[in-house]
Amino acid sequence: MGCNDSLIAGGLADSKNFYVTTSDKPNRRQVDKAKRLAEELSAPYLDKRRSILANRESHHDFYYVVERNRVLIRRQSDIFFFHPSSAKMRMRNWNHGQNEYLLDAFQLSGGERILDLTLGLGSDAILMGGFLREGQVIGLESSLHIYTIVRYGLQDYVDPADWINESMKRITPIHADYKTYLRTTPDKSFDLVYCDPMFDHPVMRSSGLNPIRPFANHEGVSEEDIEEMRRVSRGRVVFKTLIRDRLLGQIPVNRVYGSKSSGILYGVIL
Numbered sequence: 001m002g003c004n005d006s007l008i009a010g011g012l013a014d015s016k017n018f019y020v021t022t023s024d025k026p027n028r029r030q031v032d033k034a035k036r037l038a039e040e041l042s043a044p045y046l047d048k049r050r051s052i053l054a055n056r057e058s059h060h061d062f063y064y065v066v067e068r069n070r071v072l073i074r075r076q077s078d079i080f081f082f083h084p085s086s087a088k089m090r091m092r093n094w095n096h097g098q099n100e101y102l103l104d105a106f107q108l109s110g111g112e113r114i115l116d117l118t119l120g121l122g123s124d125a126i127l128m129g130g131f132l133r134e135g136q137v138i139g140l141e142s143s144l145h146i147y148t149i150v151r152y153g154l155q156d157y158v159d160p161a162d163w164i165n166e167s168m169k170r171i172t173p174i175h176a177d178y179k180t181y182l183r184t185t186p187d188k189s190f191d192l193v194y195c196d197p198m199f200d201h202p203v204m205r206s207s208g209l210n211p212i213r214p215f216a217n218h219e220g221v222s223e224e225d226i227e228e229m230r231r232v233s234r235g236r237v238v239f240k241t242l243i244r245d246r247l248l249g250q251i252p253v254n255r256v257y258g259s260k261s262s263g264i265l266y267g268v269i270l
């Protein structure tokens with residue numbers, strides 16, 4: 001199972017060919033933060049002048065930029081940064097009476113401890129966090145670069161909507177491969193386990209996930225992984241996929257939620 005499309009595969013997931021810099025005219029805090037990040041990632045720190053020279057020579061795959069209020073990655077003309085826009089839009093639609101199938105699939109009561117195996121940009125995690133009064137979301141991400149951008153995003157981003165800020169506090173991002181994490185986690189440790197792997201046939205045109213594609217882990221879900229998810233969950237295991245992908249045909253789900261118009265399905269193992 002899974003996807004191996006060479007056009008979308010995460011060729012940069014393990015790249016060490018990058019550096020860290022700041023935006024123009026950085027303050028002391030930015031410079032310190034950029035140096036700390038470089039050390040954490042075992043990458044060189046280049047000040048702005050050296051960064052401009054390095055870009056002219058273009059030997060690097062990409063570089064991190066520590067701005068005043070956020071950390072982002074620049075790669076050629078692309079920019080990858082954290083923003084909870086999709087969670088916001090989905091909550092707004094739900095408040096206006098539209099269906100949100102993730103909520104139908106999850107059936108949250110508000111105190112759950114959720115394991116999100118595939119954190120990505122954190123949009124699903126933020127939406128679920130918005131419906132937790134006391135619960136918690138543990139979000140795993142195996143790509144170091146996606147994890148780094150989202151971890152800083154969850155920490156630094158401040159939204160005008162309080163529910164987003166409250167929800168982000170409930171999410172604990174962990175840099176880990178779920179395949180390993182699951183196998184070292186005791187039975188029934190979580191109320192719900194959620195898995196949203198990279199799609200086999202993504203909708204490239206409109207996907208909010210396009211910025212993460214080159215950095216993402218595109219490995220598929222195995223039958224043993226599904227057994228591990230069931231073992232670790234006290235309750236449901238929920239999978240997200242596209243109608244035209246193969247995943248749901250290979251998983252013994254009890255219920256499916258979604259619509260033809262969105263093309264997205266949530267399969268639930270009860």
Ligand SMILES: C[S@@+](CC[C@H](N)C(=O)[O-])C[C@H]1O[C@@H](n2cnc3c(N)ncnc32)[C@H](O)[C@@H]1O
Nearest residue numbers: 118120121122123124141142177178196216217
């Ligand atoms: C489709 S995206 C998830 C999007 C996420 N649900 C959101 O709302 O932003 C899948 C993410 O899971 C990550 N991933 C894939 N396999 C993984 C694994 N074995 N362990 C941890 N993360 C993984 C990918 O790198 C990617 O960031």
